[in-house]
Amino acid sequence: MNNRANGAPQRRQPQRFPALVVLVTASLLTACAEEPLPQRRINRSDCLGTIDMDHLPEALRRCDAVVAAFPKDPGPLNDRFLLLTLADKDAAACQDIRKAAALARALPAGKMDQQLRHDLALRLADCPTAPGGLTSPQATGAPKPGTPDGAAAPGKGAAGH
Secondary structure (H helix, E strand, O other): OOOOOOOOOOOOOOOHHHHHHHHHHHHHHHHOOOOOOOOOOOOHHHOOOOOOHHHHHHHHHHHHHHHHHOOOOHHHHHHHHHHHHHOOOHHHHHHHHHHHHHHHHHOOHHHOOHHHHHHHHHHHHOOOOOHHHOOHHHHHOOOOOOOOOOOOOOOOOOOOO
C-alpha cells in the first residue's frame, strides 16, 4: 500500500550519506594530523654543543635547562660560566663557577674529572675571592695553578703567586 493513497504523509528516510561523508572526512583529517616529534633527552654536553654568537641568548636558555636537569653536576655550571662570560655577565658567571666549585669540593677526588677540577680552579681565579675568604685553589680542592701538587712554588712562600 502506498502511504499517499490512504492520506498519510510520506515519511522520508533520513539522508545518512552526507553525514557519513562528513564524519569519515573528519576522521581521516584527524588521523592524518602529524604527531609532534619526541623530545630528545637533555644531555650534560648540550650547553656547548653548538654556539652561535648571534644566538647567544638561545644558547644560554638551553644551558639553563641543562643546569636545571643536572643540579649536582659541576660540569654544566662550568659550561654556563663560558656562555655568561661571552655575554658579558661576569657576576653571574662567577656565581656559577663558585657553585660549581662547591659541588666539586663535595665530590671525592677520584670521582670528578681532573681536567674539570683544574678548569674550575683557573676560572675561579678570575673571579673575586670566593665567599668565606677561600682562595680559588682552596675553594675547589685543586692544586694551585702552576704547581703539580699544590705546594708553594720555590721562593714564593705560603701565599703562592
